[in-house]
Amino acid sequence: xxxxxxxxxxxVSDRPGIGSCRVAETRASVHDMGGTDALLAARLAAGDxxxxxxxxxxxxxxxxxxxxxxxxxxxxxxxxxxxxxxxLWSHPGRYDPDAxxxxxxxxxxxxxRAVDLIRSELRRVARQERSSRLEPGQPDPxxxxxxxxxxxxxxxxxxxxxxxxxxxxxVELAYFKGLTCREAAQAAGIPEGTAKSRLRxxxxxxxTVLDRQLLESS
Amino acid sequence: MTAAEQRPALPDGLRDRILAASLxxxxxxxxxxxAPEITAEEAFSRAADAFYGMLGVLQTQDWGRQALRGLDVxxxxxxxxxxxxxxHRCLAGDPQVALASHVGSxxxxxxRQAGRPPAQTxxxxxxxxxxxxxxxxxxxxxxxxxAVHGIRLPLRMLLMVRAFELWIHENDIxxxxxxxxSVPDPSTLSLMTQAAARLLPHAAARGGLREPTSxxxxxxxxxxxxxxxxxxxxxxxxxxxxxxxxxxxxCWLVANRATPDRLDLHITGDSDRAAMVLAAASxxxxxLSNLRCQAAMIARPFRGSEDTQQTALVLTPDLIPTRNS
Numbered sequence: 001x002x003x004x005x006x007x008x009x010x011x012v013s014d015r016p017g018i019g020s021c022r023v024a025e026t027r028a029s030v031h032d033m034g035g036t037d038a039l040l041a042a043r044l045a046a047g048d049x050x051x052x053x054x055x056x057x058x059x060x061x062x063x064x065x066x067x068x069x070x071x072x073x074x075x076x077x078x079x080x081x082x083x084x085x086x087x088l089w090s091h092p093g094r095y096d097p098d099a100x101x102x103x104x105x106x107x108x109x110x111x112x113r114a115v116d117l118i119r120s121e122l123r124r125v126a127r128q129e130r131s132s133r134l135e136p137g138q139p140d141p142x143x144x145x146x147x148x149x150x151x152x153x154x155x156x157x158x159x160x161x162x163x164x165x166x167x168x169x170x171v172e173l174a175y176f177k178g179l180t181c182r183e184a185a186q187a188a189g190i191p192e193g194t195a196k197s198r199l200r201x202x203x204x205x206x207x208t209v210l211d212r213q214l215l216e217s218s
Numbered sequence: 219m220t221a222a223e224q225r226p227a228l229p230d231g232l233r234d235r236i237l238a239a240s241l242x243x244x245x246x247x248x249x250x251x252x253a254p255e256i257t258a259e260e261a262f263s264r265a266a267d268a269f270y271g272m273l274g275v276l277q278t279q280d281w282g283r284q285a286l287r288g289l290d291v292x293x294x295x296x297x298x299x300x301x302x303x304x305x306h307r308c309l310a311g312d313p314q315v316a317l318a319s320h321v322g323s324x325x326x327x328x329x330r331q332a333g334r335p336p337a338q339t340x341x342x343x344x345x346x347x348x349x350x351x352x353x354x355x356x357x358x359x360x361x362x363x364x365a366v367h368g369i370r371l372p373l374r375m376l377l378m379v380r381a382f383e384l385w386i387h388e389n390d391i392x393x394x395x396x397x398x399x400s401v402p403d404p405s406t407l408s409l410m411t412q413a414a415a416r417l418l419p420h421a422a423a424r425g426g427l428r429e430p431t432s433x434x435x436x437x438x439x440x441x442x443x444x445x446x447x448x449x450x451x452x453x454x455x456x457x458x459x460x461x462x463x464x465x466x467x468x469c470w471l472v473a474n475r476a477t478p479d480r481l482d483l484h485i486t487g488d489s490d491r492a493a494m495v496l497a498a499a500s501x502x503x504x505x506l507s508n509l510r511c512q513a514a515m516i517a518r519p520f521r522g523s524e525d526t527q528q529t530a531l532v533l534t535p536d537l538i539p540t541r542n543s
Contacts, residue, residue: 039484042438043462049237049246049444050434050460056233064228078229082236089240092250 037102044092052089059103060085063110070114080117084109115207122175159209160202167202170195247444253404258374258381259354261406265381266347268400269298269388273340280395281336287321289328291391295339296331298387300324302346305376308366309353316365323367350380378409385410386473401466407441411465414472414502415445421498422449431491432458437465449495459495460486472502 043051063084067077084106088095095105160171173184174195185195244250256264273295281292289297301324307315315323331339354360360374371379385406389399402410415435422431430450437443442465462484463471470476478496485492 039462042464043436043444045250046436046438046442047244047247047249047444048434048436048462049241051436052240053237056237060233060236061228064232065226068226074229078232081232082239085236086240086243090243090250 036097038097040102041092041095041097044089052085055088055102055106056085059106062103063106066107067110067114070111071117076117077114080110080113083113159206162209163202163205167198167205170198171202171206174199247446249408249441249443253408253441256405256409257360258377258409259351259360261381261402261409262354262377262384263351264403264406265384265388266344266351268402269384270340270344270347272388272392272397272400273336273343275397276336276391276395278336280391281339283394285394286387286390291394292331292334292336292339293328294387294391295343296328297321297324298384299339299343299346300327301380301383302343302350303327304366305350305380306346306353308364308376309350309357309373313365315367316370317368318366320367375413378413381406382410382413382469382473386475389475402441402469404440407465407469408443410469410472411437411441411443414468414499415443415447417502418447418495418499419449421502422495425494425498425501427491427494427498429457429491431488431495433495434458434460436460436462437468438462439464439466441465457491458487459492460484461492461495468499471496471500474500474502476500 040051040055044055060081064077064081067080068074071077071080087109088106095102099105157176160168163171169188170184170190173179173187174181177184179187181195181199182192184199185192188195190198276291282290285291285294301320304315304318304323354373354377357373360377361372363370364373364376365371366376381402385400385402391397392399401407415437418433418435428450430448433445433447433449435445435447463481467476467481471478471481477500478493483496
């Protein structure tokens with residue numbers, strides 16, 4: 001039997017499906033290959049880290065700018081950009097080149113994440129307000145939480161001002177004053193079902209307004 | 219002022235942070251979705267099933283069509299039966315088959331098909347392939363080295379090379395019979411592309427590409443992946459070449475069944491070197507007979523075994539790309 005280990009043993013000794021000789025460099029050492037979004041998507045799916053760097057260099061400024069415009073907070077906007085690119089790299093197949101440009105896909109992803117963050121923050125603030133009314137002994141929010149809450153709320157408050165009066169009133173009662181839907185309906189002097197209906201319409205319009213902000217910024 | 223000019227600059231460090239986070243989520247080079255992992259034995263079994271299935275749809279007149287090297291389809295199937303029989307001898311420890319010629323040793327099996335009913339040829343090949351699988355199963359350790367047709371290699375590598383060979387010849391027959399080409403499943407294809415990528419430096423060296431060159435190879439589609447392959451000798455590569463093409467097309471190239479001009483290629487860097495790399499890839503022709511040719515150029519004395527000839531060959535580690543991850 002040979003003392004020298006055959007090289008071909010190496011060829012199949014790895015876990016099948018995973019090649020070796022692969023590096024984890026993030027800086028492109030080969031020129032930008034450019035090409036269509038379909039080619040970029042195929043390269044991303046093949047694990048081409050240089051393609052990821054190319055996409056980032058080309059589109060990250062627009063994604064970051066859009067997220068920053070909606071959120072108004074730099075650190076949170078950076079987190080959104082990171083989420084968007086990690087998602088693209090982890091699941092490149094979710095982008096369908098036939099459905100539209102990669103630029104649009106990424107900015108839409110950023111928009112959804114930014115809007116979700118604002119919604120989540122609003123819910124958190126509303127819960128906090130309700131909680132503080134019920135439990136006066138709760139600790140004050142941290143400076144970061146205060147900044148986040150104020151900046152996120154400011155973006156939404158601006159959007160709320162564009163709503164029709166009847167919808168704006170119910171949003172203010174439900175979110176900014178922290179009332180339940182039933183309480184908001186009683187305060188507005190309308191049936192609860194009507195309040196819910198106006199709230200749904202208002203939220204849909206808010207989303208549209210916030211979406212437009214991001215699209216314009218990108 | 220354009221929209222781009224109005225945009226705020228990216229914060230310092232954001233690019234590095236995000237690219238690093240991405241590569242932590244999914245390592246570079248890994249295809250997504252990954253092909254399900256299979257063994258070389260399974261790849262051979264699948265290739266055998268595909269080959270047998272293809273033979274089943276041939277018309278009687280197809281068996282007489284010219285396929286390869288002067289063999290008609292029936293003769294080519296006979297050649298493959300002969301290869302299986304040599305593998306059986308190899309697995310039984312027959313030293314004579316270690317140095318046997320891939321073509322010469324199987325010629326009798328090809329010749330004896332003349333005048334037979336195609337069904338008999340097909341059934342004989344199936345029995346031979348099944349016998350190979352039975353012997354492999356009985357052997358258990360597919361990491362054990364075996365010697366056949368002038369090369370020594372681990373059994374699992376032999377099975378993978380045989381899977382590649384069956385796929386190539388299946389398509390030789392398909393072409394002869396006017397049938398559409400077939401594509402291996404992603405798992406099998408993945409084993410093929412891994413082997414091709416790793417053997418590329420061998421072929422490049424043989425093709426005269428000795429200057430240090432870094433090849434960034436991206437094979438797209440199922441069974442693909444990304445490799446950074448140092449080629450040539452000397453210190454850090456002075457030149458970089460980027461090659462992007464689809465995995466199946468690259469396998470056709472590696473099988474010497476397609477030329478670079480027939481592929482959908484995207485090349486960056488030194489185009490002359492890229493052309494040399496592609497020409498080298500096409501010289502790989504990953505079947506048993508061609509591997510023997512490659513082994514011949516890196517022949518080393520066969521040590522230690524009394525019952526084999528000193529001229530037996532082995533593929534050696536020094537021409538394989540360094541493992542980086």
